[in-house]
Amino acid sequence: MSRIFVLEDQEESYFLIKRAVDNQHSLTWVKTIAEAMQTFNKDFDLALIDIELPDGDGFQFCDWIRAQKATSSIPIMFISAKGAVESRITGFSIGGDDYITKPFNIVELKARIEAKLRWKNRDIDHVLGAEGISLDLRAQHVQIQNQLDSKWSTLDLTPIEFKILNLFLNEPNKALSRDEILNKIWGDGVYVYPRSVDTHVSKLRSKLGEKSGYIKSVHGVGYKFSTENEPDDAIEDHIPSSKMTVLYHDKDLAKSVTASSG
Known part of the structure; x- marks a missing residue:
């Protein structure tokens, strides 16, 4: 219980x-x-x-x-x-x-x-990580390791930035569209401009410092998290259009649908 x-x-x-x-x-x-x-x-x-x-x-x-x-x-x-x-x-x-x-x-x-x-x-490990990044779901904090002295420091992330990084770490090497990120972070039917994702990702990258390169722009799609050394903004779009999630990008329609679904 x-x-x-x-x-x-x-x-x-x-x-x-x-x-x-x-x-x-x-x-x-x-x-x-x-x-x-x-x-x-x-x-x-x-x-x-x-x-x-x-x-x-x-x-x-x-x-x-x-x-x-x-x-x-x-x-x-x-x-x-x-x-x-x-x-x-x-x-x-x-x-x-x-x-x-x-x-x-x-x-x-x-x-x-x-x-x-x-x-x-769910019986899962509460700590996620990549090379030099550790995300603790229970403590709700993220630490990164400095390449020069190997010391760890804690990042001051907003709840949205924390959720985005958690999403990336849970789905590494997968190209995620902006709509998919919107749905998973903000939820279905909530009106948020797709480019809001870019704003939050940009701030997250800035806070990650030397690890910012792990978050790569995917041309024509959105983003993916990868520790591999590959060019940014030059990854082919492999997500079928049938798999894309549709959001209500008309604000009045979003309000109407949200109100009726509540």
Whole structure:
């Protein structure tokens, strides 16, 4: 039985969450950020967070969770009546793993909760690496090794940069389109300009320093992570068009689809 933390000030919403969980997991319920900071700890397997709260917003609490070493890797799902695309983007950008809008479908919420718990409980090595790069999923930090003195230093990455590097390390030597990166980092149906990927990758490369060359531009596609010595921006596009993911690049359409899916 997993332990789920619920920060929700509305009793009706909490009881709907309780129905979705259906006694399969243990719930701890608090109504304010102040209570949450006193109660939340590393033993929880998932955090469900409302955004509009009596003493602040759920984004603040998400920041607090991610800033604590002991809790930084716990999955976070936002549950909110705020269905605007901007709110969703903020949620993912500060380290949220999922976002569902009220009123929600109980069956869908249950499926999303189980999916997050399966990911959390997978028996996998929590440290990923490449030559001179180490990414710790539990501690949520990245270290790089200096080629001259072999010393390791910790990088200060944003949650989005951390997720992008995690994606690259999990799929080395694979050409990833911008749309594919968008879907895997921000989620389906969330409107983000495709070129936003370029901005975040550029900042990540800058922070990687002498290891920046591992992230290679793939002409006509996007990026791939490789420690092999090969020319940047000169890799052929081998991704079939049928495999490409379609996003809603029309902002009004994205808002409409997002609202209807919530």
